[in-house]
Amino acid sequence: MRPSFIEMTIMDNKINIELYELVNNRVLKNLSRAFTVNV
Amino acid sequence: MVEYKVLILGDSHIHDRANDIPGEFMDILRSGSYEVVIHAGDLVDPDVLSLVKSLGKRQYIVKGNMDYLDLPWQAVFEVGDVKMGVVHGDQVRPRGNIEALTRIAKTINVNVLVSGHTHAPFITEYKGVIHVNPGSVTGV
Numbered sequence: 001m002r003p004s005f006i007e008m009t010i011m012d013n014k015i016n017i018e019l020y021e022l023v024n025n026r027v028l029k030n031l032s033r034a035f036t037v038n039v
Numbered sequence: 040m041v042e043y044k045v046l047i048l049g050d051s052h053i054h055d056r057a058n059d060i061p062g063e064f065m066d067i068l069r070s071g072s073y074e075v076v077i078h079a080g081d082l083v084d085p086d087v088l089s090l091v092k093s094l095g096k097r098q099y100i101v102k103g104n105m106d107y108l109d110l111p112w113q114a115v116f117e118v119g120d121v122k123m124g125v126v127h128g129d130q131v132r133p134r135g136n137i138e139a140l141t142r143i144a145k146t147i148n149v150n151v152l153v154s155g156h157t158h159a160p161f162i163t164e165y166k167g168v169i170h171v172n173p174g175s176v177t178g179v
Contacts, residue, residue: 001158001159001174001175001178001179002174002178003060003061003064003174003175003176003177003178004160004173004174004175004176004178005046005047005048005049005064005068005173005174005176006046006047006160006162006171006173007044007045007046007047007071008044008045008046008047008171009042009043009044009045010042010043010045010118010119010120010121011040011041011042011043011119012040012119012120013119013120013121015121015151015169017162017169017171019160019162019173019174020064020067021160021174022061022063022064022178025063026063027063027064027067031160031162033162035164035169037120037121037150037151037169038150038167039120039121039150
C-alpha cells in the first residue's frame with residue numbers, strides 16, 4: 001500500500017476532500033472531490 | 040464565512056508494522072494549521088496519540104482493533120454546519136462494506152463518516168452519506 005492521508009476543507013455546507021499519497025518519495029495529490037451536504 | 044481545515048489519518052500501526060510516519064508527510068502535517076485532526080484507529084503506539092494531538096486544535100481519535108489505548112470506539116461531532124462521525128471500521132464485514140458503513144452513519148446521524156481498517160483509501164458518496172477513508176499513513 002502507498003502511504004496516504006486526507007485533507008478536508010469545510011465552508012458552510014461545502015466540503016472539498018483531497019487525498020495525498022507518497023509515490024516514489026514524492027507527495028502527490030492524487031484525488032480531489034467536492035460535495036455539498038444538506039444541512 | 041469560516042473555513043475549517045480538517046486532517047484525517049488512519050492505520051499508522053506504529054510500532055507493530057511501521058516505524059514512523061514518512062518525513063515527506065510530516066513537513067505538510069506540521070505546517071497545516073488544522074482546526075480538526077481525526078485518526079481512524081490502529082495508531083498503535085501512545086507516541087502517535089501525542090503526535091496527533093499536537094497537529095490540530097480539536098482531535099477525534101478512535102480505537103482500532105489493534106489498539107490498547109484508552110480511546111472511544113466512535114466519535115460524533117460537528118465541523119461548521121457538517122455532522123461528522125468516525126469509527127475504525129472493524130465493526131463491518133467485509134472490510135470497507137459501504138452498505139454496512141452507511142447503516143452506521145445513519146444510526147449516528149452524520150453527513151460524513153470517516154473510517155479506516157481497509158488500509159486502502161476511498162472517498163465516495165453512498166445513499167446521501169459521504170464516506171472518507173484515509174488509508175494507512177505509513178503505507179502498511
